[in-house]
Amino acid sequence: MIRLEPRPAISGFWTYASPVTAVLLTLITGAFLFAALGQAPLEALHIYFISPIADWYGITELFVKAVPILLCAYGLALCYRAAVWNIGAEGQLLMGGIFASVIAVQFVDSDAWLAMPITMLAGVAGGMVWAGIVAFLKLKMNTNETLSTIMMNYIALNLLLYSVHGPLKDPHGFNFPESALFGDSTLLPILFEGTRLHLGLAFSLLALAATWVFISRSFIGFQIQVMGQDQAAAKMAGFNKTKLVLTVLLICGGLAGLAGAGEVAGPIGQLVPHISPGYGYSAIIVAFLGRLHPVGITLAGLLMALIYMGGEMSQIFLGLPNAITGVFQGLILFFLLSSDVLIRYRIRWASNPMKAGAA
Secondary structure, three states: OEEEEEOOOOOHHHHHHHHHHHHHHHHHHHHHHHHHOOOOHHHHHHHHHOHHHOOHHHHHHHHHHHHHHHHHHHHHHHHHHOOOOOOOHHHHHHHHHHHHHHHHHHHOOOOOOOHHHHHHHHHHHHHHHHHHHHHHHHHHHOOOHHHHHHHHHHHHHHHHHHHHHOOOOOOOOOOOOOOOOOOOOOOOOEOOOOOOOEOHHHHHHHHHHHHHHHHHHOHHHHHHHHHHHOHHHHHHOOOOHHHHHHHHHHHHHHHHHHHHHHHHOOOOOOOOOOOOOOHHHHHHHHHHHOOOOHHHHHHHHHHHHHHHHHHHHHHHHHOOOOHHHHHHHHHHHHHHHHHHHHHHEEEEEOOOHHHHHHO
16 A cells, blocks of 8 residues: 655755756657657657757747747746646736737837837736736635636637637738738837847846846745745735735736737737647746746746747657647656655555454
């Protein structure tokens, strides 16, 4: 009979080494998976993890993929540090894209310099509005935020589909479900000629620095961490739970909304039915893989972006389905959670008490 025995202390080394272990185990398992699919394991791993970033353009594409993931993950890390289990970054990203598009289509033929900043701010507002609904449901109606954020992701997706088939549909778009192409005044500037890397990279770097300072150097960041670790202690210290929950949800929603606005005003250039392949969900894995620390999240986000690119490369060169991307994401999460269990508990083999009593 197997039972789990809590360890007297959690190893500081393995707390940060387990994400690396999870990645290594994912690579090993991936090699066996490719072999089972009839591929040469080492060659397949090279195509999946090395070929996408073998040149400068590939490296810039890595950052293009990473930007929306990182923006969502930085905000989610704040929520999870406060023990607010927000699973809704995907929906908040989609709403950011919708709100930004509503503004952007008004400036299609304009060269106003304010068009791009207003579009980005609209995206931030869209994410904050969607997260604010969750905060209201949690704080005023005691609704479980995990369930409400998951359900609101689907509502956001259907609002996106309604928008591109209805009010935001391009009347000159030959009946395709998409908005008009955005004007140059609303598009994010390209940082390097000949690439798609845009100003969103600067947004993610600012978010990295801001969240790091916020959580480690501000008093409200300290309150957030205390509330996440011990709500009773936070209450005795007089910390305002309503204010803290609202703060982390609005920040997370704003960053996710900015990610959505960056996608429609960046590499896509219009509102389409699929502005995200699941960046908001992947950001959950990234937040935990990075141990809720901005630097760790940045490294994990780059890895997750590489997994997305590797999935596309494996489709082209190996003829594998795009589902391989989800398989690698699932493997990382599985090994990370398994490692965390072993960090906190010892596995003990115990005799069956019923059999022992019968003897």
